[in-house]
Amino acid sequence: MYLRPGFVVFIVGCTLTSLSTIIIALRYYCRYWLMGTTGLTDHLMLMALLVTWGNTVVNYYQDKTSSSFRPSFFRIPEKAPQIQAALQGTLLTWYIYRITYNIGLCFVKLSILFFYRAIASNVTFRRLTYATIALVSLYTFGVTIASIFQCENPVDAWDTTAYLSQFDGKPGRAKSKTKCYDPIRLWVMSAAVNLFSDVVILLLPIPTLLGLRVPMDKRLALIGIFSVGIMAIVASCVRMWVMALWSESPQNSARFGADLLLWGQVETNSGIISSSIPFLRLIFRGRGNGSGGKSKEDEKQRIVRPGISPPQQEQQQDQRQGNPELRIEPAGKDEEKGDPNDSPGWNPFITVPASLHSQTSSRGSAQLDDAVRPHLTV
The missing domain is CATH 1.20.1070 (Rhopdopsin 7-helix transmembrane proteins)
Incomplete structure (x- = not known):
């Protein structure tokens, strides 16, 4: 056909x-x-x-x-x-x-x-x-x-x-004046x-x-x-x-x-x-961990404390749970660090709170999906 x-x-x-x-x-x-x-x-x-x-x-x-x-x-x-x-x-x-x-x-x-x-x-x-x-x-x-x-x-x-x-090749035929x-x-x-x-x-x-x-x-x-x-x-x-x-x-x-x-x-x-x-x-991460991620109610509860920005609040919660914050930083660039408040959640290149990755992950071995889950509105 x-x-x-x-x-x-x-x-x-x-x-x-x-x-x-x-x-x-x-x-x-x-x-x-x-x-x-x-x-x-x-x-x-x-x-x-x-x-x-x-x-x-x-x-x-x-x-x-x-x-x-x-x-x-x-x-x-x-x-x-x-x-x-x-x-x-x-x-x-x-x-x-x-x-x-x-x-x-x-x-x-x-x-x-x-x-x-x-x-x-x-x-x-x-x-x-x-x-x-x-x-x-x-x-x-x-x-x-x-x-x-x-x-x-x-x-x-x-x-x-x-x-x-x-396409008209006849001699003497007027051509179009379009430019x-x-x-x-x-x-x-x-x-x-x-x-x-x-x-x-x-x-x-x-x-x-x-x-x-x-x-x-x-x-x-x-x-x-x-x-x-x-x-x-x-x-x-x-x-x-x-x-x-x-x-x-x-x-x-x-x-x-x-x-x-x-x-x-x-x-x-x-x-x-x-x-x-x-x-x-x-x-796929949600299926592997047995949960599909945070609910919208959890997100609302996460930012109810006055005077503390969401990344700071989550970091304090993670510290209470014994989960240190994971920071992925360029090697040899420690002198370039700025104020964390200037870019919450990404300092100096990618910073991912430990609560966003598996509770079984260790420091420095976060799952790859965390690299694309910023706090910042992207």
């Missing part, structure tokens, strides 16, 4: 985005019900999911409109009235997709970076995080504006008369910058994690948790390769257009899933 490439893109998009929806729902469950807090990083990822669903709907209409004609019809003037409506739908959906695709990736990356910002007490790490946030925001804004104004008059981007005129630039260079540049920013985001926390004062196996495991985003980098590399093939000629554009959309779905959903999976460790 033959399946149109565009229909395959839609099916894959629905499957991956549905999986991302489940992961995001579980993430909110862990963050709100088990930790009692959600933050900007969660809401940015939710926005990325909504944009990805929008792209999936756009992929459906891209397939529906483009299946109504063949590329060979462009060179037959008599076919123009028959394909005009479907061609206009194809041009319009591609115009929308070029804008929303980069916005969706931007939300994914900002979600990860704002999580880094929340756990960064190391000055260099924090500055690099802010610089990367600025880079991602600025280039996304620039690419979005350039995509919107691909033509001097944006409406010309889906004008069928202007589009078909480029549009060739967007291929913009798309290739955008794909390259997306890949570069993916690599930067992956490598950003690794130097700090290597400097943590914990056993090497725990250090490597933390690096593994932060490195699950390599899935998105692999997808971005494949999409970059497809982009290079797609941009070689008009014939390749028709041939590899569906592949470009397919790997765009894989790239975005890989970023959503891989960056949300570390938050789901709380579910």
Whole structure:
């Protein structure tokens, strides 16, 4: 049975985005019900999911409109009235997709970076995080504006008369007066910058994690948790390769257009899933310990004592129970410690109260899920 490439893109998009929806729902469950807090990083990822669903709907209409004609019809003037409506739908959906695709990736990356910002007490790490946030925001804004104004008059981007005129080789025939630039260079540049920013985001926390004062196996495991985003980098590399093939000629554009959309779905959903999976460790930890985490009533009772901040109150409770506070600090950075009150719960890089990990854990051997359970609203 033959399946149109565009229909395959839609099916894959629905499957991956549905999986991302489940992961995001579980993430909110862990963050709100088990930790009692959600933050900007969660809401940015939710926005990325909504944009990805929008792209999936756009992929459906891209397939529906483009299946109504063949590329060979462009060179037959008599076919123009028959394909005009479907061609206009194809041009319009591609115009929308070029804008929303980069916005969706931007939300994914900002979600990860704002999580880094929340756990960064190391000055260099924090500055690099802010610089990367600025880079991602600025280039996304620039690419979005350039995509919107691909033509001097944006409406010309889906004008069928202007589009078909480029295939009309009859001498003496008046050409369209629309002013549009060739967007291929913009798309290739955008794909390259997306890949570069993916690599930067992956490598950003690794130097700090290597400097943590914990056993090497725990250090490597933390690096593994932060490195699950390599899935998105692999997808971005494949999409970059497809982009290079797609941009070689008009014939390749028709041939590899569906592949470009397919790997765009894989790239975005890989970023959503891989960056949300570390938050789901709380579910399995709850099963292993026989409890699903603290109830909302416990969270309310934890912050009822006046004059004592929540981390201080919890630390005093832990000391009464004989559980010292676990501090994961960069080796050789003791002189950089600041006032604990400046960044409660994360001093100087990651500080996790012992009550958040298994009662059977010893000092310096906390479970890995504690590294992603900050007191701070992330």
